[in-house]
Amino acid sequence: MTSDRLSLATVGRVAASDAVRLPRVDPRDTTIGIVHFGIGAFHRAHQAVFTEDAAAEAGETHWGILGVTGRTDSVVRQLEPQDGLYGVLQKGVGETELRIVGSVRAVAWPETDTERVLETLASPTTHLATLTVTEKGYLRGRGGSIDLGLDRVRADLALIERELAGESPRHASATPLGLLVRGLARRLRRGAEPFSVVSCDNLADNGSITRGLVTSLVEAVSEPGARDELLDYLGASVRFPSTMVDRIAPATTDADRAEAFALTGLTDEALVVAEPFTQWVIENDFAGPRPAWEKAGAILTDDVAPYERVKLRILNATHSLLAYLGALRGHDTIAAAVADEELRHAALAILDGDILPTLVAPEGIDLAHYRDTVLDRFANPSLAHTTRQVAMDGSQKLPNRMLGTALDRLDAGHTPHGIALGVAAWISYVAASTGERPFHLDDPLAVELQAIVGSTAALEADPEGTVDRVLAVEAVFPERVRGSAEFRAAVVTQLAVVARLVGEGAGADGASVVGKPVASV
Numbered sequence: 001m002t003s004d005r006l007s008l009a010t011v012g013r014v015a016a017s018d019a020v021r022l023p024r025v026d027p028r029d030t031t032i033g034i035v036h037f038g039i040g041a042f043h044r045a046h047q048a049v050f051t052e053d054a055a056a057e058a059g060e061t062h063w064g065i066l067g068v069t070g071r072t073d074s075v076v077r078q079l080e081p082q083d084g085l086y087g088v089l090q091k092g093v094g095e096t097e098l099r100i101v102g103s104v105r106a107v108a109w110p111e112t113d114t115e116r117v118l119e120t121l122a123s124p125t126t127h128l129a130t131l132t133v134t135e136k137g138y139l140r141g142r143g144g145s146i147d148l149g150l151d152r153v154r155a156d157l158a159l160i161e162r163e164l165a166g167e168s169p170r171h172a173s174a175t176p177l178g179l180l181v182r183g184l185a186r187r188l189r190r191g192a193e194p195f196s197v198v199s200c201d202n203l204a205d206n207g208s209i210t211r212g213l214v215t216s217l218v219e220a221v222s223e224p225g226a227r228d229e230l231l232d233y234l235g236a237s238v239r240f241p242s243t244m245v246d247r248i249a250p251a252t253t254d255a256d257r258a259e260a261f262a263l264t265g266l267t268d269e270a271l272v273v274a275e276p277f278t279q280w281v282i283e284n285d286f287a288g289p290r291p292a293w294e295k296a297g298a299i300l301t302d303d304v305a306p307y308e309r310v311k312l313r314i315l316n317a318t319h320s321l322l323a324y325l326g327a328l329r330g331h332d333t334i335a336a337a338v339a340d341e342e343l344r345h346a347a348l349a350i351l352d353g354d355i356l357p358t359l360v361a362p363e364g365i366d367l368a369h370y371r372d373t374v375l376d377r378f379a380n381p382s383l384a385h386t387t388r389q390v391a392m393d394g395s396q397k398l399p400n401r402m403l404g405t406a407l408d409r410l411d412a413g414h415t416p417h418g419i420a421l422g423v424a425a426w427i428s429y430v431a432a433s434t435g436e437r438p439f440h441l442d443d444p445l446a447v448e449l450q451a452i453v454g455s456t457a458a459l460e461a462d463p464e465g466t467v468d469r470v471l472a473v474e475a476v477f478p479e480r481v482r483g484s485a486e487f488r489a490a491v492v493t494q495l496a497v498v499a500r501l502v503g504e505g506a507g508a509d510g511a512s513v514v515g516k517p518v519a520s521v
């Protein structure tokens with residue numbers, strides 16, 4: 001039997017109830033004011049919801065979103081037949097609620113829709129670009145610049161140069177920042193209206209990082225007149241506020257889609273899943289108009305850094321630790337990993353031993369309470385967030401979530417044993433991915449990492465040599481960490497702790513083996 005899909009034509013059949021909420025603004029009346037790069041599950045579960053709430057609270061109809069997909073057109077195929085409508089299945093402990101969101105008004109795949117994205121970026125009624133392209137999507141090279149050694153970045157640079165020369169080449173841009181800068185070049189040609197670029201990725205200092213990468217791309221433009229004009233426009237009229245984003249949004253499963261179908265009677269191919277908790281802290285530094293996100297519960301502040309640091313270092317670092325150790329001990333989900341007493345103990349040890357001492361609590365936040373809330377959120381059994389999903393892209397994630405803590409601890413004269421455990425867990429995961437264990441290493445540096453780590457047996461035979469080779473990877477480890485003999489020794493010691501934990505591993509999700517506590521973390 002085929003059922004009808006969620007769309008503007010069918011949404012009227014869905015009755016609002018305690019368990020089902022309908023769009024808070026009429027999608028038919030909503031015009032586009034934002035271009036979002038990376039329209040995956042996280043954006044749909046987070047910023048798109050805040051944006052709809054802000055528009056509803058402020059009575060505004062000009063904050064619709066044009067979502068730009070990544071490498072494939074799969075999200076276009078999910079959302080286009082549904083007129084941009086989708087549900088957020090909010091899964092608390094023992095309670096589920098579905099909310100249909102209408103703020104995504106169009107979706108574009110750069111491969112076929114570059115011109116539409118550029119026109120929307122250049123339009124005076126568009127005020128913002130937001131980004132969730134994940135850590136690896138920023139293509140960071142050395143010293144805060146974009147990696148101009150990559151063919152796709154150089155190809156995009158050539159397109160930017162042609163755009164600045166007054167041409168409108170039909171070619172697709174290959175990178176999100178390349179497409180964004182091309183759009184800014186067109187915006188400059190059309191009248192240089194103010195614009196704001198809002199990174200919503202888990203990068204420390206994401207606003208300045210994005211500004212630096214965008215600027216480095218423009219600085220590489222060869223024609224000096226056009227280059228300086230675009231640099232002047234960036235300096236005078238474009239802002240890059242930093243943000244801290246938080247909501248756990250695991251991959252959607254068939255069971256989730258069936259659950260949503262039972263509530264609406266409509267098929268939703270674009271359904272996303274999320275925990276009830278949601279938070280957005282935004283640096284209040286915009287060049288032009290923005291949605292009234294504060295009316296939707298976002299915190300607008302002059303200084304995001306303390307919030308960002310707390311979130312990345314407490315939540316994301318522990319998430320990664322539990323993902324690697326959890327997967328190695330046979331747990332499929334983060335909830336199962338945090339329910340494993342040994343792993344919970346390890347998480348608390350790294351939090352209290354290394355992480356909390358490096359943090360200054362932002363106003364109104366109690367760090368111990370925040371830590372406990374994070375572990376409770378991880379324990380939510382309804383979410384089924386897989387260890388494999390969180391374990392991906394470790395080479396990109398570790399610097400942002402763990403290594404800042406390591407630097408701060410080293411600077412304060414302490415050996416970061418907890419962070420060393422995190423790094424040891426990651427190395428052990430890489431080793432396991434080369435062997436019989438069913439781990440797939442999903443990481444842009446996978447081939448390089450697997451080559452230098454080798455198998456679990458090789459790691460056990462030569463932990464010192466392996467740690468030396470791993471710490472030498474400049475793309476991951478800052479110089480101060482790379483050069484620290486005490487950190488190196490701590491990672492070697494923690495590899496043995498991980499080996500013991502894995503040796504005692506459950507092998508089956510949920511059946512944890514409780515042995516000796518993690519001693520020396």
Ligand code: CS2
Nearest residue numbers: 245246247248316319389390
């Ligand atoms: C996770 C994050 O996949 C991961 O690496 O740590 O996506 C995490 O769920 C979010 O940052 C929560 O806000």
